Amino acid sequence: xxxxxxxxxxxxxxxxxxxxxxxxxxxxxxxxxAWNSRFxxxxxxxxxxxxxxxxxxxxxxxQVYDQPGAIHVLDIxxxxxxxxxxxxxxxxxxxxTLIEATGKKTTFLRHIxxxxxxxxxxxxxxxxxxxxHKSPYRAQFDLVTARAVAALPTLLExxxxxxxxxxxxxxPKKGELADEIKQGKRTAFRVGSHFQQDIEVTIPGLDxxxxxxxxxxxxxxxxxxxxxxxxxxxxxx
Ligand code: SAM
Numbered sequence: 377x378x379x380x381x382x383x384x385x386x387x388x389x390x391x392x393x394x395x396x397x398x399x400x401x402x403x404x405x406x407x408x409x410a411w412n413s414r415f416x417x418x419x420x421x422x423x424x425x426x427x428x429x430x431x432x433x434x435x436x437x438x439q440v441y442d443q444p445g446a447i448h449v450l451d452i453x454x455x456x457x458x459x460x461x462x463x464x465x466x467x468x469x470x471x472x473t474l475i476e477a478t479g480k481k482t483t484f485l486r487h488i489x490x491x492x493x494x495x496x497x498x499x500x501x502x503x504x505x506x507x508x509h510k511s512p513y514r515a516q517f518d519l520v521t522a523r524a525v526a527a528l529p530t531l532l533e534x535x536x537x538x539x540x541x542x543x544x545x546x547x548p549k550k551g552e553l554a555d556e557i558k559q560g561k562r563t564a565f566r567v568g569s570h571f572q573q574d575i576e577v578t579i580p581g582l583d584x585x586x587x588x589x590x591x592x593x594x595x596x597x598x599x600x601x602x603x604x605x606x607x608x609x610x611x612x613x
Contacts, residue, residue: 382424382428384428384581385398385428385431386398387580388432388580392438394465397465397466401465404457404462405431408456408484408488417455417481418430418455428580428582430462433458433577433582434458434459434461434523435459436548437463438463439575440546440573440575441546441590444469446496447469447470447471448470448471448473448517449463449517449518449520449521450519451463452504452534453477453523454475454481455481456481457474458524459521460472460473461474461489464494471497472496472497472498473498473517475500475504476500477502477503478501479501482499482500503605505534505602508601509602513538514538515537515539515540515596516540517539518540518543519543519546520544520545521535521547522534522547523548527556527559527609527612528547528559528589529608531547532545532560532567532591533563533603533612534608535591536568536591537597537601539569539593540593542592542593543593544591545592546590547589548587548589549587550586551584551585552585557574560589567598567601568595568596569591569592569593571590572590574587574588574589574590575587575588575590
């Protein structure tokens with residue numbers, strides 16, 4: 377596939393101080409699209425759109441959270457790696473754990489981690505609500521994120537148990553969110569999180585109301601959470 381990077385994408389990489397990472401992102405994009413026909417990894421098939429709507433969109437988290445060193449990051453329901461893997465490419469010192477319920481997606485994730493020779497990336501084929509009750513993972517992460525996985529109350533109930541007190545949860549969302557945020561705040565109170573910010577993000581050429589909802593984990597999440605996926609989605613806290 378083409379070696380060219382669009383001006384908009386290159387400007388985005390430059391903005392985040394990672395202009396030299398263009399080759400890694402192109403390789404990731406090419407592998408994603410090559411595997412897509414067999415593994416159904418993404419609905420976005422246009423090569424330029426992958427750069428903007430997957431990679432640049434993932435990198436926007438750096439606008440609200442960008443710390444040096446071995447930050448422990450968890451991406452829940454990462455699919456083919458979003459937003460966790462672009463963040464790892466951008467910030468190689470970070471330790472990134474990717475959890476994904478679908479085996480074929482974790483097969484792709486392991487392939488791309490090998491291909492790009494990324495270190496300190498853990499790929500787990502598990503359900504978040506089960507892993508969250510296991511002590512090596514509970515309350516361990518500095519930053520927890522999940523993009524396009526569920527409604528806010530479910531995402532918060534799933535994310536908060538993984539986040540250490542003082543840590544941050546960033547949930548990228550799109551569109552009209554007033555009711556969801558109201559419900560999310562109720563859930564946050566129960567799981568020890570507190571709403572911090574609703575930040576609009578802009579990506580060149582995209583005007584679809586992308587936002588980052590930022591929460592602080594103020595205390596340990598009570599041990600009964602998360603509940604089963606059915607309970608979280610049908611009876612939100
Ligand atoms: N985060 C990626 C993105 O933004 O492109 C993928 C989004 S995709 C719509 C949702 C992903 O979450 C799917 O790959 C699905 O298998 C995964 N998923 C859903 N529920 C999950 C759970 N309880 N635990 C782990 N992964 C889950």
